[in-house]
Structures are given as structure tokens and as C-alpha cells.
Amino acid sequence: MTQRLDQQMAFLTEADKLKSVLRATTLADGSRRENSGEHSWHLALYALVLADQAPAGVDINRVIKMLLLHDLVEIDVGDVPLHSQNGLAHGSHDIQAAESAAANRIFGILPSDLADDLRSTWEEFERAETADAIFAKSLDRVQPVLQNLACGGGSWIEYNVTYDQLEGRVGAKVARGAPRVWDWVAQRAKAWFINRKISQ
Amino acid sequence: MTQRLDQQMAFLTEADKLKSVLRATTLADGSRRENSGEHSWHLALYALVLADQAPAGVDINRVIKMLLLHDLVEIDVGDVPLHSQNGLAHGSHDIQAAESAAANRIFGILPSDLADDLRSTWEEFERAETADAIFAKSLDRVQPVLQNLACGGGSWIEYNVTYDQLEGRVGAKVARGAPRVWDWVAQRAKAWFINRKISQ
Numbered sequence: 519m520t521q522r523l524d525q526q527m528a529f530l531t532e533a534d535k536l537k538s539v540l541r542a543t544t545l546a547d548g549s550r551r552e553n554s555g556e557h558s559w560h561l562a563l564y565a566l567v568l569a570d571q572a573p574a575g576v577d578i579n580r581v582i583k584m585l586l587l588h589d590l591v592e593i594d595v596g597d598v599p600l601h602s603q604n605g606l607a608h609g610s611h612d613i614q615a616a617e618s619a620a621a622n623r624i625f626g627i628l629p630s631d632l633a634d635d636l637r638s639t640w641e642e643f644e645r646a647e648t649a650d651a652i653f654a655k656s657l658d659r660v661q662p663v664l665q666n667l668a669c670g671g672g673s674w675i676e677y678n679v680t681y682d683q684l685e686g687r688v689g690a691k692v693a694r695g696a697p698r699v700w701d702w703v704a705q706r707a708k709a710w711f712i713n714r715k716i717s718q
Numbered sequence: 719m720t721q722r723l724d725q726q727m728a729f730l731t732e733a734d735k736l737k738s739v740l741r742a743t744t745l746a747d748g749s750r751r752e753n754s755g756e757h758s759w760h761l762a763l764y765a766l767v768l769a770d771q772a773p774a775g776v777d778i779n780r781v782i783k784m785l786l787l788h789d790l791v792e793i794d795v796g797d798v799p800l801h802s803q804n805g806l807a808h809g810s811h812d813i814q815a816a817e818s819a820a821a822n823r824i825f826g827i828l829p830s831d832l833a834d835d836l837r838s839t840w841e842e843f844e845r846a847e848t849a850d851a852i853f854a855k856s857l858d859r860v861q862p863v864l865q866n867l868a869c870g871g872g873s874w875i876e877y878n879v880t881y882d883q884l885e886g887r888v889g890a891k892v893a894r895g896a897p898r899v900w901d902w903v904a905q906r907a908k909a910w911f912i913n914r915k916i917s918q
Binding site: 523526527529530531533534535536537538545546547549552553555556558559560562563564566567568571579582583586587628632636661664665668698699702 | 723726727729730731733734735737738745746747749752753755756758759760762763764766767768771779782783786787828832836861864865868898899902
């Protein structure tokens with residue numbers, strides 16, 4: 519039992535490194551970049567608070583579990599901003615292979631039953647085929663939009679994003695899991711992009 | 719429905735402020751103070767990974783929910799370090815009253831059904847009477863011990879804490895909810911305090 523606890527504690531201390539992985543998105547007040555640890559907390563809170571937006575059959579506790587785990591591979595790979603390299607870097611084969619190796623290393627710190635459980639939950643999130651994973655992905659995509667709206671543009675300005683690009687890279691995935699949430703957000707995002715055009 | 723979503727989104731943006739509340743504890747590498755948002759994520763991960771340490775009857779999903787919410791009142795009140803003012807500030811009447819007012823304001827941003835649900839969950843955590851809340855509290859108390867062990871002392875040095883004080887302020891509460899976890903941690907903490915005495 520002690521060896522099991524050794525492994526659990528070693529994993530929890532390793533996970534602490536996620537607090538030092540910085541994302542493209544900032545805090546809502548624009549004061550600094552968000553890290554992937556606090557981002558994961560914020561997403562789990564999104565799931566709690568927006569549970570009534572999940573389609574029937576979604577298990578919100580599994581969604582929360584996915585969101586708590588989903589970025590741990592970034593300890594080795596770093597965050598790959600969605601809008602970087604004109605939107606092409608995020609899902610590339612190289613990044614996926616690196617993330618898979620990271621998952622082997624990081625979840626492999628745990629006792630094998632827990633490692634298998636958490637790794638398969640992470641893979642389910644990545645594949646985005648089940649109802650739980652599709653809803654979890656929609657929250658992961660929509661939170662940065664809210665952060666950018668709150669701070670006045672954020673990573674949209676940095677990566678010179680257009681509304682059509684936002685619709686394609688973000689809107690489609692949010693709408694797939696949480697259509698009414700995307701309707702709410704799209705109205706506000708459209709207004710931001712129109713105002714930016716007028717002021718340029 | 720739009721008004722409901724307005725309230726949910728306003729709450730989620732307000733919650734972002736927890737990422738700017740700093741704690742006495744540092745990251746495991748000692749590089750900076752931990753904030754209460756990333757701390758809440760870390761605790762939810764503790765619950766996932768240490769679920770097998772919970773007494774029978776504990777609902778780990780409710781524990782995770784409590785841990786995601788437990789520090790939101792700090793947006794208004796700030797973090798009150800456990801070892802500050804010789805351990806007396808943390809549970810004081812003034813702090814409890816301020817936290818209760820903060821809970822009214824912050825959870826009150828939500829639609830009333832959600833506000834009632836999240837506020838009563840937060841109160842259950844604070845009272846620490848149910849099995850779920852007792853286990854959640856034990857994780858909240860043990861994580862800073864792991865952080866201090868990882869970074870070489872951290873807030874124990876800052877507040878000049880003795881092993882007996884740690885045992886009283888922390889150990890009793892961890893042991894109440896997760897006795898084997900405390901046994902594991904106490905061995906390592908004792909060794910740290912003994913080594914510190916020798917080197918002084």
C-alpha cells in the first residue's frame with residue numbers, strides 16, 4: 519500500500535508543473551497569461567455551472583474528470599495555441615505523437631489501474647467521439663472566447679484572427695456540444711469583430 | 719433562457735478573479751506563490767487520484783464539486799494563511815462573517831437554483847460534518863504539506879512552524895478524513911523538521 523501511495527503522491531507532485539505551462543489566452547482582466555492548471559480548474563467550473571446546457575445523456579462528472587486531466591500532457595509538450603501557425607499547428611501529427619508519449623510518461627507514474635483509467639479518459643477526450651467528450655471539448659473551446667471578450671480581444675489580436683476563422687476553428691466545435699452556448703457567445707464575438715473593423 | 723445564460727457567464731467570468739488570489743504556499747518548485755484557482759484544480763486532481771483513500775460512503779464527485787468551489791469566497795476576502803497569526807486568524811469570527819457575505823455576493827450572481835445548490839455545497843464544506851466534506855477538508859489540508867516538502871519548507875519556514883503545530887493545525891484534520899495519507903505524510907514531515915533542527 520505504501521508503494522501505491524508513493525506513486526499517487528509522485529504523480530500529484532509531477533502534476534504541479536502544469537501550473538507553469540502558459541497559454542496564449544490571458545486572465546479576464548488581461549493582467550497576465552493564463553496557465554494550464556488554473557485553466558483546467560476554470561473549465562471544471564464551467565462544466566458544473568453549464569451542466570444544464572449539456573445534451574441528454576451527458577454525465578457531467580465524467581466531463582469534469584476529463585477537463586481536470588485534459589491538459590496534463592502539456593507538462594512535456596507545452597500549450598499549442600489554437601490560432602498559432604494560421605490554425606494548423608494544433609492538431610498536427612507531430613503534436614499528437616508528442617502528446618501520446620507525454621501521456622505514457624505522466625500517467626505511467628501512477629499505479630497501473632489508475633494509469634489505465636486516467637489515460638483512457640484522456641484519450642476519450644482527445645478523440646471527441648462520445649457525448650461526454652464532445653461536451654467537454656465545447657467548454658475547452660468556448661472559455662478562451664469569454665476570456666478574450668472580457669479582456670478586449672487578447673489572442674485574437676495577437677494572432678490577427680478573423681471572425682470566419684473563429685467560427686471555423688472554435689464555433690463549429692462549441693456548437694457541436696453546446697449549441698445555445700455558441701449562439702450566446704457568437705452574438706457577442708461578432709459584435710467585437712465588427713467594432714474592431716470599424717475602428718481600424 | 720438568455721437571462722439565465724447571462725447570469726451563468728457573468729459568474730464564470732467573475733470566478734476568473736480567483737486566479738489572482740495568492741496563497742502562502744508556493745509551487746512545488748518554489749518558483750512563485752500558488753494562486754487559489756490552480757490550487758483548487760490541484761485539489762480536485764488529488765480527489766480523483768486518492769479516491770481509494772476515502773472512507774466507504776464518500777461520493778468522490780461531490781468531493782470534487784466542493785473542492786472546485788471551496789475557495790471562491792477568497793475573491794472578496796483573500797486567502798487567510800493557516801499558520802498566520804500563530805494559527806489564530808484562519809477560523810476567526812470576523813473571517814467567517816466576511817466569507818459568508820462573499821458567498822452571498824458571488825453565488826448570488828447565478829440563477830437562484832444554481833446559487834442555492836453551490837452555496838449549500840460550500841457551506842457543507844465549511845462545516846466539515848459530512849463524510850464528503852471531511853474527506854475534502856483533509857485534501858485541502860494535506861496538499862500544502864506536499865508542496866512544502868517538495869520545495870524545501872516553504873510556508874513552514876516563513877511562519878516558523880514547529881512539527882507539533884503542524885500536527886495540531888493540519889495533521890488532526892488530515893487524519894480525520896484520510897488517516898493513511900496522514901501516516902504517509904507525517905513520516906516525511908517529521909524527518910524534515912528533525913533535519914531542520916539539526917541544521918540550525
